[in-house]
Amino acid sequence: MGEPSHEATTAPQEDLSSEATTTARGNHAEELTGAAAMFANDRASQHLGITVDDHGPGWAQCSMTITDIMANGHEITHGGYIFLFADTTFAMACNYPGSTTVASGGDIDFLKPTYVGDTLVARGKEIVKQGRSGIYDIEVTRGEEIVAVYRGRSRTLPARKPTTSDAAAPPVPTSP
Template sequence: MGEPSPEATTTARTATSADSTSAESGTDSEQLTGAAAMFANDRASQHLGITVDDHGPGWAQCSMTITDIMANGHEITHGGYIFLFADTTFAMACNYPGSITVASGGDIDFLKPTYVGDKLIARGKEIVKQGRSGIYDIEVTRGDEIVATYRGRSRTLPPPKPATPST
């Protein structure tokens, strides 16, 4: 649960031998990068049942169904869960293959309440990317209704410096 389908995941495959095994077998011959690598290790999003419907460089679509644990004292979804859902979609949109991109900030506007059992869809897209910085807009919907809008600001980390051999 929570893992993107093989069709939705952009991966870089690295052969570990001349007889590399296909990605479907789940062997080490597949090396995930970018959004796929980030989501593969995102236990928080997976725990909440967030699924990655599809993604590519600069865009993503995710789904999440509101569960009992996500309801606040007013019997509506706690805003933190909606923020986390939008933020996960933002992360999927801004993590290009081969990069590690993090949030430098994010803002959300809650437009309508959501309730236990509601299925939410978040669609994110890149607005602008200049150098290592980017701006992304995420729209969270329930059916045809927009329930929240999120704007995320990203920063791509510089590549790690190669390890120097000890002398």
């Protein structure tokens, strides 16, 4: 899929009180940017046990194990959890360092049911990026089986304009 990223966030069990995460949550996201900064604040994905195995500009791989709470009335995985998992992988692929990119839309096709205890892997890649828009495809697999395919459409937001509270904040020291 590409070269491993030195910025990869590999597990949600990281110490969320760390200085790097605090920096990402404030207005001075210098240490973590792009996908790493987004995942550091993504409590929904972390709560579901999603891990970012690796990512880089334009690609990502994530994992998730299906738990009891994710099963629907048919005792198969609720489609909303599969969508959220694929959407998280999409977000990891489309958030380049220094950018804030959001979904403008996404579609999923469920191909096979999954069950409690299944470990899913989602692999996403950029199909095309033109200006601030992009298209990304995500395959969700269980072992060698493709269980769902997702296509996400992204939009990179313009840089935020500084607010008065940003101007009043003390400068963040930078390394020489």
